[in-house]
Amino acid sequence: MKISRRNFLKGSATTLFLAGFNFPVLANTTKKKNLVIIMLRGGMDGLCAVPIIDDKNFEKRRKDLILDKTIKLNSDFALHPKLKNFHNLWLNNLGAIVHATNIPYTKRSHFDGQNLMETGGHIPYAIKTGWLGRGMKLAELKGDGLALALPMPLLLRGIPSNDNFYPSKKKLPRTELLQLLKSIYADKSEHDLANMMEIIANRSMMSGGGTSMSRKNSSLALKAGLELKKINGPRVAVFEVDGFDTHAAQGGVNGSHSDSLIEMDSIFKSLEKGLGSEIENTLVLTLTEFGRTIEQNGGRGTEHGYGSAIFMAGGLLKQSQVYSDWPGLKKKELFEGRDLNSTIDARSIYASAMSTVFEIDFKRIQKEVFWGDDLQNLSDKLFKV
Amino acid sequence: MKNFYRKVAFGLGPKDKVPSDPLEWATSQLNDIPEFSWKGKILPEKALRNYYRDYVYGDRKVLRKKFKNDKDGYKREKNKLRHVTGQKFWWNLELCIRHSEALKSETPVLAKLWYFWGNHFAISEKDFLAQYTTGAYQREVIRANMNQTFEKMVQEATVAWTMIHHLDNNDNVGPKSQEAQWAKEKGRKVGVNENHARELLELHTVSPECGYTQEDVIQMAYVMSGWRPNWGKKRLETGDVHFNGEYHQPGSKRILGKKYKSGRKSLSAVITDLVNHPSCREFIAMKLCRYFITDNPTKEMMEPIIKAWEKSDGFLPDVHKAALEVAFNYSEKYNKFQNPENWLLIMSKMSDVELIPTPKLMDLYTLGLKPTHEQRSLEYLLRELGHHPYLARQPNGWSDISEDWMSPELLIRRLVYAKEAYYKKNRKSQTNEFYEEMVEKNYDNPNEILKTINQQGDLSNRHVILFNLPETLKS
Numbered sequence: 001m002k003i004s005r006r007n008f009l010k011g012s013a014t015t016l017f018l019a020g021f022n023f024p025v026l027a028n029t030t031k032k033k034n035l036v037i038i039m040l041r042g043g044m045d046g047l048c049a050v051p052i053i054d055d056k057n058f059e060k061r062r063k064d065l066i067l068d069k070t071i072k073l074n075s076d077f078a079l080h081p082k083l084k085n086f087h088n089l090w091l092n093n094l095g096a097i098v099h100a101t102n103i104p105y106t107k108r109s110h111f112d113g114q115n116l117m118e119t120g121g122h123i124p125y126a127i128k129t130g131w132l133g134r135g136m137k138l139a140e141l142k143g144d145g146l147a148l149a150l151p152m153p154l155l156l157r158g159i160p161s162n163d164n165f166y167p168s169k170k171k172l173p174r175t176e177l178l179q180l181l182k183s184i185y186a187d188k189s190e191h192d193l194a195n196m197m198e199i200i201a202n203r204s205m206m207s208g209g210g211t212s213m214s215r216k217n218s219s220l221a222l223k224a225g226l227e228l229k230k231i232n233g234p235r236v237a238v239f240e241v242d243g244f245d246t247h248a249a250q251g252g253v254n255g256s257h258s259d260s261l262i263e264m265d266s267i268f269k270s271l272e273k274g275l276g277s278e279i280e281n282t283l284v285l286t287l288t289e290f291g292r293t294i295e296q297n298g299g300r301g302t303e304h305g306y307g308s309a310i311f312m313a314g315g316l317l318k319q320s321q322v323y324s325d326w327p328g329l330k331k332k333e334l335f336e337g338r339d340l341n342s343t344i345d346a347r348s349i350y351a352s353a354m355s356t357v358f359e360i361d362f363k364r365i366q367k368e369v370f371w372g373d374d375l376q377n378l379s380d381k382l383f384k385v
Numbered sequence: 386m387k388n389f390y391r392k393v394a395f396g397l398g399p400k401d402k403v404p405s406d407p408l409e410w411a412t413s414q415l416n417d418i419p420e421f422s423w424k425g426k427i428l429p430e431k432a433l434r435n436y437y438r439d440y441v442y443g444d445r446k447v448l449r450k451k452f453k454n455d456k457d458g459y460k461r462e463k464n465k466l467r468h469v470t471g472q473k474f475w476w477n478l479e480l481c482i483r484h485s486e487a488l489k490s491e492t493p494v495l496a497k498l499w500y501f502w503g504n505h506f507a508i509s510e511k512d513f514l515a516q517y518t519t520g521a522y523q524r525e526v527i528r529a530n531m532n533q534t535f536e537k538m539v540q541e542a543t544v545a546w547t548m549i550h551h552l553d554n555n556d557n558v559g560p561k562s563q564e565a566q567w568a569k570e571k572g573r574k575v576g577v578n579e580n581h582a583r584e585l586l587e588l589h590t591v592s593p594e595c596g597y598t599q600e601d602v603i604q605m606a607y608v609m610s611g612w613r614p615n616w617g618k619k620r621l622e623t624g625d626v627h628f629n630g631e632y633h634q635p636g637s638k639r640i641l642g643k644k645y646k647s648g649r650k651s652l653s654a655v656i657t658d659l660v661n662h663p664s665c666r667e668f669i670a671m672k673l674c675r676y677f678i679t680d681n682p683t684k685e686m687m688e689p690i691i692k693a694w695e696k697s698d699g700f701l702p703d704v705h706k707a708a709l710e711v712a713f714n715y716s717e718k719y720n721k722f723q724n725p726e727n728w729l730l731i732m733s734k735m736s737d738v739e740l741i742p743t744p745k746l747m748d749l750y751t752l753g754l755k756p757t758h759e760q761r762s763l764e765y766l767l768r769e770l771g772h773h774p775y776l777a778r779q780p781n782g783w784s785d786i787s788e789d790w791m792s793p794e795l796l797i798r799r800l801v802y803a804k805e806a807y808y809k810k811n812r813k814s815q816t817n818e819f820y821e822e823m824v825e826k827n828y829d830n831p832n833e834i835l836k837t838i839n840q841q842g843d844l845s846n847r848h849v850i851l852f853n854l855p856e857t858l859k860s
Contacts, residue, residue, distance in 0.1 A: 064454075109553065111511055112580070115779065124580065125587075125779055150794050151771045154778065157789075164794040168769060170801035173849055177841070178800075181853055184837065190855045192791050199793045200800075248449035249456040256456050299449035336574070 033316065034228045034275075034282040035357040036237045037132060037155065037350075038267055040260070041114060042245030044288040045302060046309030047340060048257050049080050050097055050322065057329040061295045065302070067252050073097075077322045081253055082262050085269035089313050090320045094272075094279065096382070098310040098349055099324035102290055102342035106335065108304035110245065113289030118154040120347055120370055131350060133158025134369045136236060139358035146227060146234035148220040153238055155287075161192075163199055163234060165223060167213040175201055217241060218266035225274015228282065235357075239267055244288065248299035268313055280315030283357055283383065285350065293338050294329060307340035310349055316356060316383050323382065348375040349382070356383040387829050389716040391860035392677055393709055394493035395727070395734040396827045399814065403826060408713045412706045414492040418532050421524075422490040423482040425744025430521035433475055434546060437517035438623035440470040445621070465753075472516045474756045476775060479520025480763040481741050483774070487730040488740065495531065497727070498705055501676050502527045503774065505669075506542040506589060507782030508551045515775035522547040535669065535699040536660040539589060540653060543581075544612055546626050552581035552780065555622055559610040559634025577634075582606035584780050586659070591641075595664030601641055607634035608651050666694040669704070675785045677712040679719045686711050720859035722787035725772035728799065729806075731860070732852045735823055737814040738806045770802060771795045787859075799853055807848040815844055820851070828856055 051067060052058055053076055059066060070078035071087050077099065079087055089095035105116045112124035120131030130153065136145060137159040145162035147153050156162050172178070178201040185194035214220075217239060227233040243260040250257045264286065272279050291308030307327070327333050327341035335341040347370055354369070355362040355377070362377040379385050386407065390396050393411050397403065404410035421427060443466045452459035467473060486496035503523040508514055526545045530538040542548055549555060557578040558564050568575045582605035586597055611633030615624030628649040638645050643658060645651045659665060670690035674682030693707035723731060733740040742759055750756055767773040771794070777783050784790070813819070820838070824831045834856065838847040851857060 111553075123583075125584070125781065128781075147792075150792075150798075151778075152789070152792050152795075160788060160791075162792065164792045166794050168794075168798060168801050170805065172797060173800055173804065173846065177846055177849065180840070181850065184850075185855060188855050192788070193796075193855065193858070196791055196793050196796050200797055203793065247445075249453055249459045254456065256459075298453070300453035301449065 031281050032231055032235060032278075033357045033359070034235050034237070034278070035132075035353060036224070036228070036239070036271065036282065036284040036314075038239040038241060038264060038284065038286045038311075039117070039153070039155065040244050040264060040286050040288040041240060041242045042110065042260070042288075043113070043290045043292055043304055044244045044260075044286070044308050045246070045250070045257055045292040045305075046099060046307065047291070047294065048250070048302075049083070049261055049311075050099055050309050051078050051080075052076060052326075052329070053078050055329055057331075058294065061329075063296070064300050065250060065252060065255075065296050069253070073322055076326070080258065080261055082258050083265045085265045085272075086311060086313065089268060089272070093320050094313055094315060094317065095268075095320055096312045096317050097322045098312065098344060098346075098382075099322055100307045100327055100340055100342060101310055101324075101344040101346045101349065102288075102307050103346045104342075105290065106306055108290060108306075110289060110304070115154070117287055117289045120350070129158030130155035131347070131369055132156055132236065132238070132354075133162075135351075135354040135358060135360075135365060138364060138368050139354075139360055141235055141358070144235040146224060146237045148217070148224055148237065148239050153240065155238055156236075161195060165203075165220065166215060169213065172200070172203075216266075217263055218270045221267040221270035222274045225271045225276075227274075228271075229275050229278045241267070245304075246292075247297065247301040247303065250296075250301040264311070268311075271313075282314040283316040283353055284311075284313040285353055286311040287346070287350070291340055294334065294340060295338065305339035306335045307342040310346060312349075312382070318382060318384055345373075345375055347373065348378055351375050352378040352382060355379050356385055386716055387827055388720060388856070388860045389713055390827060391723070391731050391735075391857075392716055392721060393712055394497055395487050395730045396860075398488075398734045399737050399819070399823065401826075408710060411494045411709045411713070414494040415498070415702045415705045415709075416532065418495075418529060419490070419492060421482055421485065423485040423744065425481065425748045426478070427482060427524075428475070428478075428521065430518055430525050430546070433517050433521050434623050436470040436472075436475065437513065438620050440466060440472060440513065440517070441621055441623065442619060443470075468755055469753050470517075471750075471752055472513060473761060474750050474752075476516050476520055477742075477756065477761050477764045478747055478750075479524075479775075480767070481744075481747055482524065483520065484730060484733075484741050484763065488734050493734070494709070499523070499528045499531065500727070500774065501673070502531065502538070504777070504782035505672065506538070506548065507777050507780055508547050508775065509777040509780050509782070510775075511551050514547055514551060515773070518547045519775040530701070531705075532702055533700075534660075535665075535694075535701055535704070536657060538701070539585075539656050539660055542589070543585060543652070543656060544626050546614060546623075549581065549612060549614065549626050550622065552584055553578045554581040554609055555613045557581065557606055557610050557613075558632050559607055561635055562610065562633055563631040577603060577606040577610065579603065579606045580780075582609050585609075585656075588781050590656070590659040590668070591662050591664040592668040594668060595641070595662055597641060604638045604640050605655065607638050608640070608645060608655055610634045611649075612652060660699060666691050666699070670694070670708075672785070673704075673708040674711065676721070677708065678715050678721055680722075680786050680788075686715065720856075722790060722859050723857075724783060724785075724790060725770035725795065725799065726767060726774055728852075728858065729766070729770060729802070731857065732803065732806055735827055736806070736810060736848065736852075737819075738809050739811065740806075740809070766802065770798050796853075799858075800849060803849045803852045804845060806852075807845040817844070820844070820847060824851070830856070 069081045072078050103117050105113050115124045118130045119127035121127040133156045143161040145156045147164040150166040182197035224237045241263050246257045291305040292302035293305045325343035327343050351365045356379050366375050508519045526541050558575040560576050583602045611629050614622050615627050670687040674686045690707045693703045697703035824834050838850050841847045
């Protein structure tokens with residue numbers, strides 16, 4: 001392990017200085033930029049996905065879970081060998097990682113943690129909207145959100161009229177019937193319903209051409225990519241991947257944690273395919289409630305932990321890099337003596353991403369979306385501002 | 386006015402007579418808790434919890450160890466364990482019992498209120514509670530107390546096993562308790578878990594309107610410390626809830642300015658004070674109005690319900706009657722967006738859809754087997770509609786606000802499942818005359834509605850339009 005704490009990831013004074021002035025260049029861009037969040041439910045194991053290289057503490061504690069044939073990313077970190085699509089992005093300067101990061105939640109309940117990863121708050125259930133929804137509201141992005149899920153995720157709550165797509169296997173009624181309902185709603189001044197029916201009617205026309213109606217994340221991501229690509233399409237998309245809670249048989253390369261990582265990887269691939277060249281104007285970030293213990297348990301799985309990692313993809317990234325203020329894995333360096341620590345509040349990354357994609361001053365996001373919490377502006381470190 | 390039948394129940398079915406006095410029809414359903422109308426098997430919560438025990442023990446203590454290097458073997462054996470413990474069956478059976486109260490009982494109004502209370506004291510998606518005990522909890526703790534005082538319902542729901550487990554009170558340990566000392570000696574860290582305490586205040590009784598502080602929440606958690614399942618090596622966390630003094634925070638506590646002694650009796654004493662706090666009745670009155678009448682209830686709507694509460698000491702039948710009277714008085718002016726489950730039941734009742742599998746079919750189920758497609762139909766359907774009553778995302782239950790149900794995919798589901806439902810109807814109800822009679826019986830503007838739906842030649846399309854008209858979506 002060669003990485004040291006000198007490799008800090010900090011908002012520089014320059015950034016703060018610049019952020020104070022609202023440069024017109026921020027408002028003048030005409031490109032449509034997209035933000036995609038992939039929620040990884042169950043607690044994604046950052047050390048399985050992006051293991052540290054040559055660390056005795058790690059190897060000792062995880063004897064049976066060490067992966068073979070990992071893909072070396074730099075002198076300190078490797079990539080899970082099954083993340084082939086992400087690796088391709090990485091090779092094209094379209095993939096990066098923030099390591100040893102998490103939301104400021106340390107109590108290890110999925111239940112509370114998943115609530116907090118979506119609300120961005122400190123007290124479980126105290127906030128009824130999502131940080132992404134609040135950010136979109138600030139950016140006035142009404143009607144620009146797309147959830148690849150049913151029902152609407154909490155993450156997007158806070159702004160009305162989001163779209164969602166999670167196809168039913170049943171056939172939609174004919175377009176004329178949808179148009180009739182739309183006109184009935186309009187006549188009765190049911191504007192929200194009329195609005196929704198308009199979206200549905202348009203969708204039914206689109207899906208006529210044999211587009212896949214599968215609910216697999218890889219199919220959903222292709223669809224989402226095609227929608228995000230459109231100049232008048234959505235600007236925000238949200239995915240869900242389950243199954244990261246691997247208390248048993250987490251396994252190595254073919255273990256159960258790998259299965260969920262592969263699903264995440266398939267989203268990267270399909271998004272890239274759907275977006276085409278618009279991947280250049282897109283930022284994809286993952287989000288999880290916590291990482292997992294370093295120590296393997298009796299069932300060759302891992303327990304709920306703290307620090308994890310964030311995968312980032314897309315052309316709005318500055319470069320391929322593993323960013324980390326690496327805390328180390330010696331016993332005394334671990335959180336409560338057992339978990340990878342989090343040295344960066346993950347919300348700093350999400351706030352910076354929203355600032356970059358929505359073109360809003362970081363300070364406004366910090367204040368209005370995250371209650372003025374102590375977050376760092378990492379926009380110019382991580383992203384093309 | 387006819388929207389009142391859909392507002393407080395599920396509309397009038399083909400065999401229902403039109404009541405001469407609608408309000409009397411509604412309020413007379415609330416005095417007693419009748420036997421369930423479901424004629425098949427009904428299991429006690431304790432029995433279902435034992436299946437949950439077998440599942441948790443088998444997975445955690447047996448399979449995880451046995452198959453630690455064999456992901457596929459682990460998956461395969463875990464699937465077997467699911468079926469041996471009825472994981473995919475019980476919640477379907479519970480939904481049969483639940484929906485029979487709406488569609489087949491003499492007391493659909495009581496059923497609609499039952500759903501309200503089940504959602505008020507929500508068990509959200511956690512572990513596998515939904516598959517095993519949530520439905521039974523709603524029967525034995527919620528419905529059984531609907532002819533009692535609100536206080537009794539809170540007292541019982543608070544220490545119900547499913548609720549204690551759901552809100553992590555088993556992890557709530559007084560930092561100065563005996564257990565905390567032992568843990569410290571062993572190098573373990575334990576302490577309060579505020580979840581349940583906070584929800585008792587915020588969601589179940591006084592609501593944040595009463596102005597409690599974070600310190601009140603902590604003090605409430607201290608009061609609740611020690612209420613936990615009786616843990617055992619084989620039953621793990623599935624033992625009955627009891628008060629274990631070793632986990633209880635010693636010393637007196639202070640909540641909303643009042644002092645409480647330490648010990649077993651303090652929780653009940655605090656609950657008594659909470660339910661008698663003015664904020665509690667205001668909160669419940671607001672929620673009842675929001676469920677039946679509008680997203681934004683007014684003070685005038687809430688007032689009679691609060692009065693009835695004060696007069697009767699929170700006796701639920703009286704509170705319910707007051708709420709129904711308000712709903713009746715405002716029925717001309719306000720229509721309430723119906724959540725997907727209530728919408729499904731309205732459609733099924735009015736148009737005679739055979740929604741529920743027969744008791745005979747359900748009782749044919751044998752443990753160890755995968756339930757059939759038919760036996761699993763309700764659970765699947767509710768998830769497809771985006772509203773499974775046992776799978777709320779958060780402890781505040783499913784939303785009562787229209788906006789939260791407005792999404793293209795959710796409305797698509799109503800379109801496609803309206804169509805599906807049409808084909809589940811018996812032939813005799815697939816006629817023009819049937820629809821004319823149903824519309825006459827259930828809507829105040831039958832001519833307008835018939836004119837609209839009759840533009841469609843195909844009867845199944847008429848059905849889809851009727852149940853997606855604003856008059857039906859909002860009642």
